[in-house]
Amino acid sequence: MPTTTSTSPTASTEHLTDLADLKSKLARMCEKSGIKQRFAHLTEEILAANPQSSPTARRHPSTPAVPELSASAAAKAIAEWGRPATEITHLIFSTSSAAARASSADRHLASLVGLSPTVSRTMLSLNGCAGGGRSLQLAKELAENNRGARVLVACCEITLPGFYGPGDGCLDNILGQALFGDGAGAAIVGADPVGPVERPLFEIAFASQTTIPGTEDVIFMEIKKGGMDYRISNQFPRLIGCNVERCLIDALDALGVCAKWNDLFWAIHPGGRAILDRIDGVLGLDDGKLAASRHVLSEFGNMSGTTVIFVLDELRRRRAANQDGGEAPEWGVMMAFGPGITIETMVLHAPAGSMLEGN
Numbered sequence: 001m002p003t004t005t006s007t008s009p010t011a012s013t014e015h016l017t018d019l020a021d022l023k024s025k026l027a028r029m030c031e032k033s034g035i036k037q038r039f040a041h042l043t044e045e046i047l048a049a050n051p052q053s054s055p056t057a058r059r060h061p062s063t064p065a066v067p068e069l070s071a072s073a074a075a076k077a078i079a080e081w082g083r084p085a086t087e088i089t090h091l092i093f094s095t096s097s098a099a100a101r102a103s104s105a106d107r108h109l110a111s112l113v114g115l116s117p118t119v120s121r122t123m124l125s126l127n128g129c130a131g132g133g134r135s136l137q138l139a140k141e142l143a144e145n146n147r148g149a150r151v152l153v154a155c156c157e158i159t160l161p162g163f164y165g166p167g168d169g170c171l172d173n174i175l176g177q178a179l180f181g182d183g184a185g186a187a188i189v190g191a192d193p194v195g196p197v198e199r200p201l202f203e204i205a206f207a208s209q210t211t212i213p214g215t216e217d218v219i220f221m222e223i224k225k226g227g228m229d230y231r232i233s234n235q236f237p238r239l240i241g242c243n244v245e246r247c248l249i250d251a252l253d254a255l256g257v258c259a260k261w262n263d264l265f266w267a268i269h270p271g272g273r274a275i276l277d278r279i280d281g282v283l284g285l286d287d288g289k290l291a292a293s294r295h296v297l298s299e300f301g302n303m304s305g306t307t308v309i310f311v312l313d314e315l316r317r318r319r320a321a322n323q324d325g326g327e328a329p330e331w332g333v334m335m336a337f338g339p340g341i342t343i344e345t346m347v348l349h350a351p352a353g354s355m356l357e358g359n
């Protein structure tokens with residue numbers, strides 16, 4: 001929190017009271033957030049060693065740390081996939097933290113990972129927490145329409161551009177200070193797996209995007225000179241709660257899959273504890289159905305579009321270890337929510353034996 005050197009004792013005292021109120025509000029939000037820990041990629045040492053580490057420049061979203069952190073996630077995904085990086089045909093990279101620079105972060109990422117110069121790149125900027133879902137949906141389209149395509153999906157957020165005190169910007173961003181954390185995730189999407197090297201984890205059976213009318217201003221993000229200005233209305237959990245069931249019914253109907261909500265496995269973007277509680281309540285889910293989402297929220301916080309990739313990873317770990325007990329459902333859903341309000345919905349299929357031990 002910044003301190004002031006105001007010459008007016010009255011103004012100074014009021015300001016300090018405001019800050020004290022804000023600090024206890026932040027503490028209340030953190031306590032109820034369901035988040036045990038979060039991570040920050042950029043340490044004081046990295047910032048001090050970086051020539052861009054002035055108070056303003058360090059907030060600017062053009063930091064090279066975004067492609068660097070993404071490259072470590074992408075390298076792990078490629079190693080697990082088992083084929084050379086040069087056989088990746090497409091790259092989709094989603095971030096809100098490095099959205100204001102060209103040549104862009106996806107180009108930097110491609111060279112850090114050693115992708116072919118002919119790789120076809122697409123960068124998604126400012127899709128916020130829907131970015132992971134959007135990237136996976138686009139990857140599905142590319143994979144199904146280009147024979148032999150292998151699409152590397154990478155998502156990364158570094159919260160530094162949105163990390164500033166109340167004296168520097170809008171007080172509304174306090175929610176972000178309570179929720180967001182840094183992280184990067186990656187996955188490879190393709191059709192017609194080449195056995196025995198390629199072992200599918202989840203099949204994306206259906207994907208859709210829904211925009212909720214009249215909600216343009218519920219989430220607001222804008223890159224400014226000093227960093228990211230953003231606001232998230234406290235109506236967000238309610239609006240998600242009012243709309244998820246329709247999206248799910250439409251998606252399952254399109255596939256002709258008939259299932260009760262509790263017969264499915266669940267990968268929901270854990271935007272905040274209140275969003276998961278709302279979905280639990282609206283759909284009447286059994287205890288533990290959103291365990292993978294709650295675990296990721298607790299251990300990493302909300303990493304925006306990256307989070308849903310962590311949830312899918314946690315889900316397959318739990319299924320491989322049979323952590324949630326009983327027979328693992330064959331069908332499941334993935335949902336992510338972002339500015340718009342946009343809801344990304346996917347129906348996933350995980351045939352028995354598709355998630356090998358130790359993956």
Ligand SMILES: CCCCCCCCCCCCCCCCCC(=O)SCCNC(=O)CCNC(=O)[C@H](O)C(C)(C)COP(=O)(O)OP(=O)(O)OC[C@H]1O[C@@H](n2cnc3c(N)ncnc32)[C@H](O)[C@@H]1OP(=O)(O)O
Binds near residue numbers: 032096339
């Ligand atoms: C994207 C990364 C980009 C990286 C670049 C760098 C920039 C980094 C950040 C950019 C952010 C951009 C966002 C884009 C992401 C979009 C998608 C998302 O997931 S969006 C995220 C989606 N996530 C959400 O929308 C979070 C959902 N909300 C929650 O999970 C809970 O409400 C809670 C945990 C915050 C509080 O628990 P709960 O049980 O409700 O407890 P109580 O009722 O007791 O309230 C306690 C206090 O909290 C207060 N308050 C509540 N809401 C808000 C608000 N919106 N506002 C302000 N304050 C709020 C409330 O007034 C009260 O204050 P007080 O009376 O004590 O003084």
